[in-house]
Amino acid sequence: MPAASEPSKPGPNPVAEKNPLPPLPADAHVAQSITLDGKKVNYTATVGTLFVRDPEGKAVGQLVYTAYTVDEPNRPVTFAVNGGPGAASVYLNFGAIGPKHLNAGNEGDSPSDPATLVDNPGTWLDFTDLVFLDPIGTGFSRSLVDEDQTKKLFWSTEPDIEYLSRAIYDWLVVNDRLQSRKYLVGESYGGFRGPRITYFLQSQLGVAMNGVVLVSPYLNPTLEQNGDLSPLPWLVTLPSITAANLERQGKLTPETMKGVIDYTLGDYLTTVVHGYTDQAATDAMIKKVTDMTGLDPTFVKESGGRLETGAYLREVHREQGKLGSVYDSNVTMFDPFPYAPEQRANDPLLATLIAPTTTAMVNWVTHTVGWKVDARYNALSYEVGSHWSRDDEMRRGSVAQLRQAVAADPKLRVMIVHGWNDLSCPFMGSILTVNEMPIMGDPTRVSVHEFPGGHMFYTRESSRVALRKDVMEMFNKH
Numbered sequence: 003m004p005a006a007s008e009p010s011k012p013g014p015n016p017v018a019e020k021n022p023l024p025p026l027p028a029d030a031h032v033a034q035s036i037t038l039d040g041k042k043v044n045y046t047a048t049v050g051t052l053f054v055r056d057p058e059g060k061a062v063g064q065l066v067y068t069a070y071t072v073d074e075p076n077r078p079v080t081f082a083v084n085g086g087p088g089a090a091s092v093y094l095n096f097g098a099i100g101p102k103h104l105n106a107g108n109e110g111d112s113p114s115d116p117a118t119l120v121d122n123p124g125t126w127l128d129f130t131d132l133v134f135l136d137p138i139g140t141g142f143s144r145s146l147v148d149e150d151q152t153k154k155l156f157w158s159t160e161p162d163i164e165y166l167s168r169a170i171y172d173w174l175v176v177n178d179r180l181q182s183r184k185y186l187v188g189e190s191y192g193g194f195r196g197p198r199i200t201y202f203l204q205s206q207l208g209v210a211m212n213g214v215v216l217v218s219p220y221l222n223p224t225l226e227q228n229g230d231l232s233p234l235p236w237l238v239t240l241p242s243i244t245a246a247n248l249e250r251q252g253k254l255t256p257e258t259m260k261g262v263i264d265y266t267l268g269d270y271l272t273t274v275v276h277g278y279t280d281q282a283a284t285d286a287m288i289k290k291v292t293d294m295t296g297l298d299p300t301f302v303k304e305s306g307g308r309l310e311t312g313a314y315l316r317e318v319h320r321e322q323g324k325l326g327s328v329y330d331s332n333v334t335m336f337d338p339f340p341y342a343p344e345q346r347a348n349d350p351l352l353a354t355l356i357a358p359t360t361t362a363m364v365n366w367v368t369h370t371v372g373w374k375v376d377a378r379y380n381a382l383s384y385e386v387g388s389h390w391s392r393d394d395e396m397r398r399g400s401v402a403q404l405r406q407a408v409a410a411d412p413k414l415r416v417m418i419v420h421g422w423n424d425l426s427c428p429f430m431g432s433i434l435t436v437n438e439m440p441i442m443g444d445p446t447r448v449s450v451h452e453f454p455g456g457h458m459f460y461t462r463e464s465s466r467v468a469l470r471k472d473v474m475e476m477f478n479k480h
Contacts, residue, residue: 023144023377026051026064030373034070036101036121038128045072045101045127049373052172054138054155054165062155065169066142068134068367070101070127078130078183078212078477081170083137083199085191085220087157088386090141090379091134092363094189098217098460098469099126100134102366106358107461109333113357119366124466129474130185135169137162139386141363142377149389158391163195167202171209183480185213190427190457193219193418194396197404200414204407212480213415214407215473218427218457221418222399222435233274236308238430240266240291243309245422246318246331247296254454259422262294266430274308311425316345327351330423330456351458356381401435409442416448417476419469421459 029050036043047070054063068091071077082094096104096119103122106115126132136143138156145152155161174180188196193216203209225234244262248254273280273287284307291307292299301317302309315326316337324334327350335350347353360381367373380386408414418436420429432450439448451472453465460466 026066026142026144026377027373027375030371032371034101036125036127038123038125041128043072043101043128045070047101047371049367049371052169054169056155062147062151063138063145063165064143065138065165066136067169067173068095068100068136069132069173071131072127076182078185079174079179080126080130080132080185080187081173082132082134082187082189083166083192083195084140084189085193085195086140086382086387087137087162087191087390088140088380088383089190089192090136090143090363090381090383092141092359092381093458094187094192094217095132095134096359096362097458098124098189098466099187100132101125101127103466104358104362105461107333107351107355107458111354111358113354115358117358117362117365119362122466124460124463124470126470126473129477131182133173135166137166137386139383140380142367142375142379144377153389153391157386157389159198159393159395163198163202166195167199167207170199170203171207174209180209183212183477184209185215185477186211187215187217188219189217191220193217193221193427194400197221197400197407197416201403201407201410204410210411211407211414213417213476215476216416216418216432218420218424218459219418219432220399220427221404222401222431223397224399225431225434233271234434236274237266237271237434238428239309239311239314239425240270240294241430242423242425242428243314243318243331244294246326247294249332249423249454250296254422256452259452263430263433265290265294270307312345315425325350327456328426329458330421331425332423333456351456352382401439404448405439408439408448412443413480414447415476415479417473418448418450419459419472420450420452421455421457421465422452423454423456424459426457 031046031048034045034047049068052065053061054065056062082091084091084093096102101122102119104119138145186196196214196216200211200214225238241262248258273283278284288303288307292302318326318331319334323336323340325337327333329351333351335353339346360379364379418432429452436448436450453459453468455462455465
């Protein structure tokens with residue numbers, strides 16, 4: 003039985019006497035507006051909490067959510083969750099689809115830049131209400147039990163899926179939205195959560211999603227295993243490395259990337275499978291990979307044309323003394339340990355993103371919405387990440403649940419979206435995964451879309467607006 007959740011009521015926290023932390027405030031609301039495509043949209047922003055309870059009814063956690071709702075009939079509602087594990091939902095909120103946007107995460111951005119929020123032309127708010135969920139241990143969400151129980155109840159694959167699914171169910175019940183069209187968006191490990199939450203809601207809690215959007219999903223990790231024997235790891239990474247080089251040259255287009263994908267699935271695949279039994283083909287492949295990636299010919303030759311991600315990120319900007327980010331190798335920072343045998347610095351994108359994101363969210367929650375909380379905000383919790391149980395279920399990915407959810411509901415639509423430059427969850431992995439899925443009715447029900455940018459491609463306004471257009475089209479098909 004999954005842990006249950008229910009709205010936190012104003013007044014004393016029922017477990018405050020046993021918890022040294024100050025109680026969380028009652029839900030807070032503020033009226034806001036935004037103009038989209040020339041139309042003013044009035045909305046209410048809410049910061050609220052849901053108690054999470056164990057099967058015996060004991061309060062074991064408080065999940066904090068941020069909701070944006072418009073007072074109009076027949077509105078769909080979209081639930082959003084990020085990944086990590088250990089990431090709050092602020093990245094999808096202020097980065098991608100919420101009504102406010104924080105300019106952060108691009109090359110040249112600094113953690114000390116002003117954390118200024120502006121209206122977001124890429125928001126989905128004009129066609130769906132939005133509810134952003136912060137899993138326990140992220141954002142302001144908190145466990146109310148000891149460390150061992152916290153790990154057991156929240157920080158492993160199946161309990162995580164169950165309590166987050168129950169939180170969605172409870173929000174729908176409390177807000178009288180069970181009859182609304184319902185959607186789910188998950189980023190990165192949230193993309194791993196997406197199919198599993200959808201299937202759990204559908205099969206266990208009796209709530210059917212109308213559509214799912216998986217943003218840079220950690221969907222099928224088994225593709226990246228067995229690199230000594232399988233060509234798949236190299237097929238997955240080469241297109242993203244090439245995309246970054248094309249972007250640096252101003253040549254990144256859907257047409258050029260189609261050629262990259264075709265080569266990867268054709269001559270490159272054949273040559274890697276044959277290995278050194280065909281030396282002429284290997285030599286030609288190494289030259290081709292060198293031209294595609296812009297890397298040093300000796301580096302490519304000594305790598306056998308098989309480009310390992312960590313080595314590439316140190317090599318690609320070595321002449322400038324910089325590191326590339328695994329989330330977008332064109333986002334860089336100076337390498338503080340250039341002569342170390344392996345990378346010792348934090349990822350460049352994360353190093354610049356956490357501070358402004360945290361500042362913007364805390365200021366917005368406490369000042370704009372007026373949710374006066376006395377607690378630390380975890381935009382990315384290293385505690386959650388370090389204690390997470392990386393069990394067999396996590397290693398299996400979520401493709402099985404994706405297939406089952408799509409098979410059970412012939413109207414469910416799934417959109418998988420990626421940035422071309424992403425090496426943490428490369429787009430080619432999703433293309434290979436979807437290509438192997440059976441066609442269940444309409445072949446467009448599960449689709450892969452790519453955009454310029456990296457793991458958080460939505461930091462580029464043009465990609466964020468293009469994503470909005472594609473998602474709106476998906477919503478309009480229901």
